[in-house]
Amino acid sequence: MCCAPAIWKAAVAAQRLGEFERIARFFAPLAAPGALGLRDDVALIDGPNDQQYVLTADAIVEGVHFLGDDPPAQVAQKLLRVNLSDLAAKGAVPVGYLLVTALPRGRDEAWLEAFAAGLAADQATYAIALLGGDSTATDGPATLSITALGRVAAGRAVLRSGARPGDLVYVSGTLGDAALGLQALRGELRGIDAGAQAFLADRYRLPQPRLALGQRLVGTARAMMDISDGLVGDLGHIADLSGVGGVIEAARLPLSPAARAAIVADPLRLAAALSGGDDYELLFTAPAEAGAALAALAGELGVALSMIGRIEAGSGVKVVDEKGAALAVPVAGYRHF
Amino acid sequence: MCCAPAIWKAAVAAQRLGEFERIARFFAPLAAPGALGLRDDVALIDGPNDQQYVLTADAIVEGVHFLGDDPPAQVAQKLLRVNLSDLAAKGAVPVGYLLVTALPRGRDEAWLEAFAAGLAADQATYAIALLGGDSTATDGPATLSITALGRVAAGRAVLRSGARPGDLVYVSGTLGDAALGLQALRGELRGIDAGAQAFLADRYRLPQPRLALGQRLVGTARAMMDISDGLVGDLGHIADLSGVGGVIEAARLPLSPAARAAIVADPLRLAAALSGGDDYELLFTAPAEAGAALAALAGELGVALSMIGRIEAGSGVKVVDEKGAALAVPVAGYRHF
Numbered sequence: 001m002c003c004a005p006a007i008w009k010a011a012v013a014a015q016r017l018g019e020f021e022r023i024a025r026f027f028a029p030l031a032a033p034g035a036l037g038l039r040d041d042v043a044l045i046d047g048p049n050d051q052q053y054v055l056t057a058d059a060i061v062e063g064v065h066f067l068g069d070d071p072p073a074q075v076a077q078k079l080l081r082v083n084l085s086d087l088a089a090k091g092a093v094p095v096g097y098l099l100v101t102a103l104p105r106g107r108d109e110a111w112l113e114a115f116a117a118g119l120a121a122d123q124a125t126y127a128i129a130l131l132g133g134d135s136t137a138t139d140g141p142a143t144l145s146i147t148a149l150g151r152v153a154a155g156r157a158v159l160r161s162g163a164r165p166g167d168l169v170y171v172s173g174t175l176g177d178a179a180l181g182l183q184a185l186r187g188e189l190r191g192i193d194a195g196a197q198a199f200l201a202d203r204y205r206l207p208q209p210r211l212a213l214g215q216r217l218v219g220t221a222r223a224m225m226d227i228s229d230g231l232v233g234d235l236g237h238i239a240d241l242s243g244v245g246g247v248i249e250a251a252r253l254p255l256s257p258a259a260r261a262a263i264v265a266d267p268l269r270l271a272a273a274l275s276g277g278d279d280y281e282l283l284f285t286a287p288a289e290a291g292a293a294l295a296a297l298a299g300e301l302g303v304a305l306s307m308i309g310r311i312e313a314g315s316g317v318k319v320v321d322e323k324g325a326a327l328a329v330p331v332a333g334y335r336h337f
Numbered sequence: 338m339c340c341a342p343a344i345w346k347a348a349v350a351a352q353r354l355g356e357f358e359r360i361a362r363f364f365a366p367l368a369a370p371g372a373l374g375l376r377d378d379v380a381l382i383d384g385p386n387d388q389q390y391v392l393t394a395d396a397i398v399e400g401v402h403f404l405g406d407d408p409p410a411q412v413a414q415k416l417l418r419v420n421l422s423d424l425a426a427k428g429a430v431p432v433g434y435l436l437v438t439a440l441p442r443g444r445d446e447a448w449l450e451a452f453a454a455g456l457a458a459d460q461a462t463y464a465i466a467l468l469g470g471d472s473t474a475t476d477g478p479a480t481l482s483i484t485a486l487g488r489v490a491a492g493r494a495v496l497r498s499g500a501r502p503g504d505l506v507y508v509s510g511t512l513g514d515a516a517l518g519l520q521a522l523r524g525e526l527r528g529i530d531a532g533a534q535a536f537l538a539d540r541y542r543l544p545q546p547r548l549a550l551g552q553r554l555v556g557t558a559r560a561m562m563d564i565s566d567g568l569v570g571d572l573g574h575i576a577d578l579s580g581v582g583g584v585i586e587a588a589r590l591p592l593s594p595a596a597r598a599a600i601v602a603d604p605l606r607l608a609a610a611l612s613g614g615d616d617y618e619l620l621f622t623a624p625a626e627a628g629a630a631l632a633a634l635a636g637e638l639g640v641a642l643s644m645i646g647r648i649e650a651g652s653g654v655k656v657v658d659e660k661g662a663a664l665a666v667p668v669a670g671y672r673h674f
Contacts, residue, residue: 019472026453032433032466043468045433045486048383055468057435057484061475095382096369098394100437100482116363129369131380131392135356138398140477145437147394147484149382
């Protein structure tokens with residue numbers, strides 16, 4: 001996960017790192033072979049007909065990832081979509097999901113009805129259906145999780161570990177919208193017109209999982225993930241798992257008109273595009289010779305694909321300006337512990 | 338789910354019914370074909386080599402299903418085992434699980450370490466491994482869930498819907514121990530010696546999923562589930578889904594020496610065996626001619642199998658005494674909403 005409101009504090013990022021360390025220390029030793037060391041956000045198990053199932057789970061907590069007065073349909077859709085985004089990032093086709101809800105005792109039926117209606121709408125949009133789950137009561141905030149299953153041809157899931165020196169780095173769509181949208185919702189995005197604020201807020205509220213794109217990138221992308229914790233950190237995961245380094249050219253970051261207006265008004269907001277979470281765009285690497293095919297695919301699907309950097313030998317991720325000089329990157333993250 | 342401390346109040350049972358109604362009303366319309374209408378606690382999806390995967394999910398909440406000062410290893414094991422019990426009840430072999438944790442921010446590493454150690458021990462015992470999951474923080478009580486996967490030969494999973502008039506009704510092990518154990522832990526089980534109290538408390542704390550038994554019952558049992566909400570209510574599920582009625586002979590209920598002592602001291606405690614949850618024994622029906630094979634299997638596995646009643650045409654479940662006269666059954670359940 002995921003769903004991290006972007007907060008620009010190094011101290012907070014250090015605590016977020018604490019989560020990865022905890023997983024590595026306590027849970028990675030428990031991992032099955034198909035769990036990819038718990039480092040790819042998905043597991044792979046054998047399916048029928050030379051297919052594999054891709055399994056992923058994501059949870060959201062009221063007060064942390066959504067607010068008690070958020071429309072329940074939207075809460076349901078965000079929960080489902082952050083899971084679908086993980087499937088998209090492996091090139092998988094959705095199969096089904098299990099839903100676990102722990103709801104405050106007083107939660108009324110109107111809320112549940114709207115929540116279910118949100119799921120129904122997205123089930124139709126994304127061709128996925130409910131397989132099961134559990135519902136229980138809690139004295140605390142609503143806690144909701146989904147385990148989603150997709151399918152992909154055996155051995156063809158696009159992992160985080162496949163990037164090679166010489167690959168180019170691409171992202172879909174535009175970056176930073178969700179982090180700026182959260183600022184807009186908090187009333188912190190001064191100097192931007194209402195239409196732009198509404199656009200950004202929508203991008204925060206309802207991610208668009210890039211399922212069709214992800215599926216079409218199988219065989220072309222060498223490494224892929226969705227951007228949920230921020231571009232720099234997420235490319236760092238690809239770099240770490242692939243044993244390579246990454247370079248991001250800041251001037252190439254694809255920005256929506258609304259995000260561009262926000263950043264022109266305050267250049268420090270570029271941090272949202274570099275380090276803000278929640279965009280749920282696809283981040284992938286591909287060999288340079290795939291450029292023409294990717295341009296054609298972008299046109300066919302009507303999804304922007306932007307080359308934003310490259311993979312090199314080495315380690316870590318650096319961000320450079322037009323002249324190739326390294327930029328200091330504001331750190332973002334969200335404290336989970 | 339599951340894990341319901343037995344409370345003898347009809348009003349509470351009505352609210353528990355509310356949970357089933359909510360699932361039927363809001364979530365069953367979302368169910369995939371393999372979800373069995375969300376009424377079997379599992380879903381089935383195609384696997385490789387003429388196998389199917391059995392999927393199940395169960396959640397536990399601090400303060401509802403476990404206490405904050407319960408040993409973390411035991412919390413982990415109960416969480417995993419209630420899921421394994423659902424796999425056992427379909428005759429499935431464990432494959433893997435995904436773990437979702439929402440933990441209070443202050444939860445220390447010693448707790449996590451012990452929690453992971455509990456999982457590690459049970460992974461070795463039950464030949465299952467971690468496939469993935471998610472971890473997040475919460476301002477409320479710890480909320481933990483597992484989605485478990487098992488495998489079974491295609492079409493051979495033992496569903497709740499297969500009982501036929503003339504079948505006999507069987508249970509494994511002994512009944513009522515867990516509900517009496519919860520009473521013991523609450524200091525409500527007066528007049529029973531400390532050894533018996535400790536035995537019963539252990540039965541509440543750590544269920545023993547009947548995996549080997551469940552697997553061996555494939556092809557013999559016609560309908561099966563685990564007892565998590567209480568014998569009468571759970572046989573009611575089998576009766577409903579099979580379109581039949583069930584009769585339980587109270588005198589045949591298998592009781593541990595500790596439970597027997599508790600019931601002798603207060604006969605009202607028989608309710609624990611009829612309606613108490615959390616025993617996680619297997620409840621199944623089988624044709625009368627399977628009796629000899631079941632006796633042999635019980636001997637081979639060292640697990641008691643007791644014939645406690647029969648399936649008839651009709652609907653509902655009745656409990657009868659030695660003379661066949663209907664007994665009033667104390668209702669148990671647990672309020673989830």
